[in-house]
Amino acid sequence: MASRPTAAELAEYEAQADAWFRENTPKDPGFMLPLTFMEVSTDQQFEFLCAWQRKVYEAGYLGASWPVEYGGGGLHPDFQRIATKVMKKYDGPIMLNAIGIGWAGPLIMDIGSEEEKKKYIKGMLNAEDIWCQGFSEPENGSDLGNAQLKAVRDGDEYVLNGSKIWTSLGDRAKYMILLARTSNDGPNKYAGLSFFLSPMHAPGIETRRIKKLTGEYGFVQCFFTDARISAECLMGNEGDGWQIAMKTLEYERGAKVNLAGGYFLKELDAMGVVELARQSQRGGKPLLDDPVMKDRMVDFMMDIQALNLNNQRRRMGPLVQDRPMGLALMNKLARTEMIRELTEFSIGFQGTRGGYYVDDPCAVDNGYWHRSYLNSFSATIGGGTSEIQRNIIAEHVLGLPKGR
Amino acid sequence: MASRPTAAELAEYEAQADAWFRENTPKDPGFMLPLTFMEVSTDQQFEFLCAWQRKVYEAGYLGASWPVEYGGGGLHPDFQRIATKVMKKYDGPIMLNAIGIGWAGPLIMDIGSEEEKKKYIKGMLNAEDIWCQGFSEPENGSDLGNAQLKAVRDGDEYVLNGSKIWTSLGDRAKYMILLARTSNDGPNKYAGLSFFLSPMHAPGIETRRIKKLTGEYGFVQCFFTDARISAECLMGNEGDGWQIAMKTLEYERGAKVNLAGGYFLKELDAMGVVELARQSQRGGKPLLDDPVMKDRMVDFMMDIQALNLNNQRRRMGPLVQDRPMGLALMNKLARTEMIRELTEFSIGFQGTRGGYYVDDPCAVDNGYWHRSYLNSFSATIGGGTSEIQRNIIAEHVLGLPKGR
Amino acid sequence: MAFSEGNLADHLGGLSYSEEQIELMDVATSFCRDKSPIDKVRKLIADERGYDPAVWQEIVDLGWLGIAVPEAQGGVGLSMAEVAPIAEQMGRRLLATPFATCTIAAQALLAAGDEAQCGEWLPRIVAGEVATLALTEPHGDWNLDHVEATAKASGDGYVLSGTKQFVTYAKDAALVIASVTVEGAVRLVLIERSAIPDGALRREIIIDETKRSYELTLDGITVPASALLDAGRSGTALGQIELASALLQAAEMCGGTQSAIDYTIEYLKTRKQFGKLIGEYQALKHPITNAYVGYEKARSHMLSAAHNFGQQGVGEIAVRMAKASADKAYSFAADRAVQFHGGFGFTHDCDAGLYRRSAIWHASQYGDAAWHRAKLADLLF
């Protein structure tokens, strides 16, 4: 790793990044941009976001700390942190290739072979190779360990049969990180799982788009019918699948920082809710004059601030002595539930106009709040439902017994 | 049963009852009276309530509809309903002998032998024979079916060994309805249970008072050490215990009306909360002027009214067609949880004075609200915890599968 | 031993029902179930009109449009109490038609129309011509007397201006009853569909895809003087409209809540994860039980609102409690319905989303729970 930079070096870098993002962060493109990589619905959105990611990468503000030989910038991680901070400051669009740079990339950097690093990293960063994730199956949404998609070794190839679902960008991806069953003979269901970096463009792999609660598209079901992929796609050894998948889930659950930089989810506009309440009328007065509304709003502000503080505190060892993993493991639960509640609440502000939905010209903020609320379920369900998050905290942080 | 009375007869009876309760309902005795039969803490309270129940009985307003030959009034049940209504109207003290007239009495009237009726009913009604209940055990609070207190037949007697707990009035009772294990060989744990109408004054039966969360007394733990009771105390046959116990629990859960009349729990003074808020100050203004407090208060009033309406509706067949038992089975859960929340809320009204507790001369309403809140747990825990009530509704009303 | 809180009950009225109410409930239960299976609901989402004219005609033939209309005007002569159970079953099956809006329009005419206006329109509504209301404006305020649209005298009649939103089923309506101010005072005015140019109506994109709603631009529409409802009774009429709407919404919402819960229970009973039926997990079992408890409470309030409707004081309290508790119950049940269906819950194919959207729609029209609680605070304390 590159040596630790001086404060002066960092300041200079920040000034450069600031200038670049101020100049280059796209303004309103005239159509609605997705708030997360899971809501890319139209070609227009997809192409716009690919172009933006590539532009950021080429300017050096994505993958800045990854090694030069694989396509990165070779800088100390502090530089990338600064770049990401500035990116946020200018509220730029999200990085599209989340599964690539957020999951597969860190994984390959962690435990991948030299070939894998050479083959995959650069294409992720410049958004040429979009990645998707194939963990969930129709019959095993929460119970990932029970995955049934079969991968049978046949010479230099694996033959895949089964189905994966809730695959964001699945119809646009070149690669998938795939959890598949190579054996049923292990001591438990987990032992028979293997992990693949699978191509998506192979005969026998088909995708079907799924319309979401919001009315948008964004994920697919993938069908594997005697699909053949090279045996080199296997990551690690047969049977390592569960351990490897858990590693990637840790990235998603926020328990580890990702290394490539950028962000894949737009922050909720908390002050926007306040603004909304200020602008809404009730009985001829601003809604924010209503003490009942204000009281609930205070509660939300406290909640948001608590999560901010939690995020700062979780990295401060002396302040998390008793249960060191607690704050990290509760982050997903607390954040996604808060967003669900806050966005639901925001609809009530709109009075009669709460009846409009996205794309009605009279909809408040073009339906942003309604869409955010409906979309909030993608986060309280996806990546381990809130119910499962509570189990995880109960068992791994509080030491409560696992239910039978 | 006596024939259906005319409206004129009922009106005359009501006038009489009204006059009687107006005249005889005791005023403030100068010490705090228990809100339920589970909080009889002092001799003074006990004697006062015994006297009151006897007086009501002797005036004919308790057990009015039970047969004359057992000590009742022999009237049509409509008369007792009126008497109880009037008793409530004048907000008289509770009927003390709840387990007697509310549980054991209806049970004996239902399935008891002629001897049992002759022996027990009158003493229940006039409060000479106080009854208590022995279902819960220290190791099996919720899991009644797992009761382990042993009853071994020995000639004309049963020998009892084990312990019962949370026995209200256990130190003052003459009889106990007792769930005991007569066998471990049945097809399941329930099959080995038997039901006894057991004396409490027998060698080998000892009680220890338990101090409650509120600081008061009111229930005991009972220890049975080679205690011998007559085999005639067995109700029904060996092995019938579970079915009989379930019958009594139905009375408690409100799924059936009791037949003797009277009430054993004082109603929560809902309008009292409003009054409390009206009289409390915050920033020099009545608390009831605060829109935030009012909003929560409205919520509680809606909740209370919903339970009122539920109680009316549950007896209206056409309005409960889809899930006929739903309202009856949710009553205990909804009522006790509402009271817990409302009494907790009422403490916040009191400002700094919320720091006082029962018996401080400056405590608001002599600590009624604090005591009510702490006491509310006796109802969210006793008689099947709220968690168990939810299981019951889920399984018996909604048809959800039993957890394993 | 019963916990009755009699002291409160004395203030807030009790519960009862009529034979007719139960009969209508029974008929509506099977009618709505048969006529509105969920695949038909979904097919109608894609239909421009949004409802099946044949079903609408059957509803008309059943006489349901005239239930709360006096016999003299061709109605059945019952009350809103008997309309509520029908709305409940419609909500339960997501059976969308102009039924509610026609019923409310008739109530508006009864509240503020003169003999001629009632005599002309009530029989036509009973016979199935669609009438609707145009009360809501771009400011978004739920106060119905917050009216910015105007009617200005001009020759023999009045020229209207302003914009109305959420005019449900306006495209099919023969009559639109709009609120306007005339010289500063709020009035209701009858606008015949023929007076509305096609360009004045814009179909709105609303959260509930099963319903149809339009924006109506009043600018330049002219009505005769005889189209104004009684000046003296317009305020009362708006109050009546608000309460009647809230009652029918509460009923529809109770029906929807019931379905959201039933639909979820069905899933919990059949879906397995980790080798168990997910309904065995208390993390799902208990919240859905709480939803059910909330539903029964809301339904009791709704039945009380129907029973006490029109009673001075008590009626308004009961209706607002009904709408507030229906909103709470429906929102919670539908929100949990989405969540508990997991990944499938997040798809457009899952019916949970239909209920969730319906709950949002109802909350947005004629006030949500918070709004009605605020009104109740003034009424109760």
Next chain:
Amino acid sequence: MAFSEGNLADHLGGLSYSEEQIELMDVATSFCRDKSPIDKVRKLIADERGYDPAVWQEIVDLGWLGIAVPEAQGGVGLSMAEVAPIAEQMGRRLLATPFATCTIAAQALLAAGDEAQCGEWLPRIVAGEVATLALTEPHGDWNLDHVEATAKASGDGYVLSGTKQFVTYAKDAALVIASVTVEGAVRLVLIERSAIPDGALRREIIIDETKRSYELTLDGITVPASALLDAGRSGTALGQIELASALLQAAEMCGGTQSAIDYTIEYLKTRKQFGKLIGEYQALKHPITNAYVGYEKARSHMLSAAHNFGQQGVGEIAVRMAKASADKAYSFAADRAVQFHGGFGFTHDCDAGLYRRSAIWHASQYGDAAWHRAKLADLLF
């Protein structure tokens, strides 16, 4: 990928800590654990004084009374930020002493005392003499400037009248700092214990049995003119007192919340019903997890309040958020602790009750969650 809501964080301040804070936290953690096992807590409930003088002396010897007192006055010269972790550990172990009230009294002197007053009393407080506050009155209002007690000039001094409530540890106090009005203006006045007749103090029956509190009748107590604190700074001082108290309470409450949760978890891990550890049931497991999430949020707020204490604007917001969220977290955790202990939870022997009563006590003094949210509404919007 982090969710930071930076826009809000910019307004509300962040988190940091000092080395001294951590050192004190570590020392306090083991000290409070060792000195205040639960059986000792229970023994002291029956003790008239309510705390162990030997432990109090050790606390004095550790220098903790002087942490936020300048070195010039015999203190350590740190800040309230370093006091908070000690209060947290005391709350965690229900270690009752006059520590908090002495600390606040010192802050009051610093805020409005002159050189002579500070010079006399601060060293004595640091040395372990008990000082306490008499601010609360029978009206029950949390507004500290709602003062009805008076001081009237009489000869060289002032004659006091009125009643003060919740004067904690007054019996043992060398100094009581009371709020009174002098000619209509709120002032703070120093009352030496020797000026207080024994009959003027009545031990109060308070909800938290581990603490000691007294009613103080001021009528007829006379103080010299030099006993009044600075007129110009009395308002500020009351604000300071309110915030310092709320901070220490929030800290104590976080500690108590942690214990309520730990204690319950222990039970859930060992108690069996229906053949399973009750901790396996999601009906208990998930709510206690929610309680834990609430606790960590409250603790973050409390640490932020400690860190930002004294910062203009941000400090007050942080403290009020800390108290409000500590109240919410403690009340919920302790309420569930009682419930989840089942029948045992309803006994006086179960520690859950100690925490529940402690939570009620803290909510009742210096404002509960609703009160602080109302203040925050004014500060934020």
